[in-house]
Amino acid sequence: MPANLNFSFADPREAKNIILTCAAWVIALAAAVPLLSVLYMLVSTGGARLGLELFTELPPAGFEMGGGFGNAIVGTLVMVCLASAISIPLGILAAVYLVEIAPDGRTTQVTRFVAKVLTGFPSILAGVFVYAAVVVAMNSYSALAGGLALAVLMLPTMVLTSAEAMAMVPRKIKDAALGMGCTHSQMIIKVVLPTAAPGILTGVMLAVARVSGESAPLLFTALFSNYWFNSLGQPTASLSILIYNFSSMPFDNQIELAWTASLVLVLIVLLFNVLSRLVGRPKV
Amino acid sequence: MATESRPNPADSQTVSRPPSALEHLWDRCFQALTHVAAWAILVLLAYILWKIGAKAAPAIGSYRLGFLTDSIWDAQAGRFGLLPEIWGTLYSSLLALIIAGFFGLTVAIFLTQDFLPPRLAMVFRTVIEMLAAIPSVVFGLWGIFVVIPEIRPLAEWLHLHAGWMPIFGTSFNGPGMLPATIVLAIMVLPTITAISQDALQAIPYRTKEAAYGLGATRWEAILKVLLPTAAGGIFSALVLGFGRALGETMALAMLIGNSNQISLSLFSPGDTLASLLASHFPEAGPVEVGALMYAALVLLFITLMVNVLGNALLALTQRRISGVS
Numbered sequence: 115m116p117a118n119l120n121f122s123f124a125d126p127r128e129a130k131n132i133i134l135t136c137a138a139w140v141i142a143l144a145a146a147v148p149l150l151s152v153l154y155m156l157v158s159t160g161g162a163r164l165g166l167e168l169f170t171e172l173p174p175a176g177f178e179m180g181g182g183f184g185n186a187i188v189g190t191l192v193m194v195c196l197a198s199a200i201s202i203p204l205g206i207l208a209a210v211y212l213v214e215i216a217p218d219g220r221t222t223q224v225t226r227f228v229a230k231v232l233t234g235f236p237s238i239l240a241g242v243f244v245y246a247a248v249v250v251a252m253n254s255y256s257a258l259a260g261g262l263a264l265a266v267l268m269l270p271t272m273v274l275t276s277a278e279a280m281a282m283v284p285r286k287i288k289d290a291a292l293g294m295g296c297t298h299s300q301m302i303i304k305v306v307l308p309t310a311a312p313g314i315l316t317g318v319m320l321a322v323a324r325v326s327g328e329s330a331p332l333l334f335t336a337l338f339s340n341y342w343f344n345s346l347g348q349p350t351a352s353l354s355i356l357i358y359n360f361s362s363m364p365f366d367n368q369i370e371l372a373w374t375a376s377l378v379l380v381l382i383v384l385l386f387n388v389l390s391r392l393v394g395r396p397k398v
Numbered sequence: 399m400a401t402e403s404r405p406n407p408a409d410s411q412t413v414s415r416p417p418s419a420l421e422h423l424w425d426r427c428f429q430a431l432t433h434v435a436a437w438a439i440l441v442l443l444a445y446i447l448w449k450i451g452a453k454a455a456p457a458i459g460s461y462r463l464g465f466l467t468d469s470i471w472d473a474q475a476g477r478f479g480l481l482p483e484i485w486g487t488l489y490s491s492l493l494a495l496i497i498a499g500f501f502g503l504t505v506a507i508f509l510t511q512d513f514l515p516p517r518l519a520m521v522f523r524t525v526i527e528m529l530a531a532i533p534s535v536v537f538g539l540w541g542i543f544v545v546i547p548e549i550r551p552l553a554e555w556l557h558l559h560a561g562w563m564p565i566f567g568t569s570f571n572g573p574g575m576l577p578a579t580i581v582l583a584i585m586v587l588p589t590i591t592a593i594s595q596d597a598l599q600a601i602p603y604r605t606k607e608a609a610y611g612l613g614a615t616r617w618e619a620i621l622k623v624l625l626p627t628a629a630g631g632i633f634s635a636l637v638l639g640f641g642r643a644l645g646e647t648m649a650l651a652m653l654i655g656n657s658n659q660i661s662l663s664l665f666s667p668g669d670t671l672a673s674l675l676a677s678h679f680p681e682a683g684p685v686e687v688g689a690l691m692y693a694a695l696v697l698l699f700i701t702l703m704v705n706v707l708g709n710a711l712l713a714l715t716q717r718r719i720s721g722v723s
Contacts, residue, residue: 230705
């Protein structure tokens, strides 16, 4: 039996192997520390203020005590819904083109690549773009502009995840539908989309989760408001901008509210993340 | 799942028939609609470039390329320069990339090379993925109230005892390059881990078996066989992580100190292109908005280049790996 099959700590190769394994454990565990610290701070500092008045009251001014951020939650929901209403249908239609209509076309290749590049598009530039295109034209900051900026960020994710989900639909099912005399679009609407629905929903949930936490694109499109949401054409509050504004204030009350708002925001984002896992799980 | 169409008694006799003229028309319309949607994405990118470019045009005309090398930002005097922001963006992103690359790659190895039982690996993977779900502002808040106080003693000690080194050359007063870089590294970690994991998993299993069969230890197999094989994918993970770091805004705007200076010191405040936009845009007058649009164009250009490079590399290596196996 060759000697090097015997395990020995003295063997430099073995020793190196063990040291590296220990190092990998330490580094990997260290990588998990920030998340635990963030969650701990959210629950301990933010959880302390959790109560019903947060959802029904307006943000406090200067030295005021108490208060809540009901208007910011409403604002975030309104803008995320607006962004979804624009980017989900558009994204799915574009994905249909990429996967079903012209899978090998030049347009498809370019669009796919552009969508991939756009997923790494800095979110603040979506804000700059919408500022230049919408805010300047309307001469006012508005929920509409905020929603559009979020839609720009959602669209590429929607296209790519829907395309991936549709690509998983087996060829046989599609051929069967065509063989029964379906037109191409009937096959897509009645067979491909329902089959790919769980995958598409996963993408929707992930895209919604991503944009609900976004703040950079809202900074100078939706701005902020201390009042309840009343129209799409007005500046509108959002949770993320509230956190940003309050974090730099010298008042303890505002800082505590910033932590609580962070907790609520993270819960919303995680909710959509968990939903994406649940709907996407293949049913056996 | 809706894969099987439910039998409908009404059309059980006429299951199969050719499509009617109306259905053909609808088919045409639907296909055209999807074509338009696909084009909308290309048009969107072009429109973004054109719109920001048009708004930046006056500023480009008056400041030209000197904008990139001037280091003064003074809205009153109408003098604008971007050098400190370009420096800050590249410096913070590179530092963050070094930290996140080291941790991210180790975690990717840890998760793919059977260090943990599959179930535990799944849990750990979820923990890392959850990092990506935490919004940027929340990281900023955490940075202000946790990271800065935590690193203060160490930073002060380093400045006192190693202050002769330029990277510790200034005293630590809270917001600055170091806390910004640490938080930035945490934020790009999930991107780098995810893409590196894909690259490591794409290696055919027999490659690893062959290395073990030749008597390699686990780490010899990882360092000498698996990492070189996955090098292309890992490199594109780093490039895409870098792209993400360049454009990251809110956490940096909250942590970097927004000060217009160039310094090698980790403790001195600085500024990045994205945080310049975030902090100056809301109160900018028309002249400054022009300059900021120019800055946005510079950021757009840099990130597009990096992302195009990263995605092209990824496509290239994926094609090569799948060609081999």
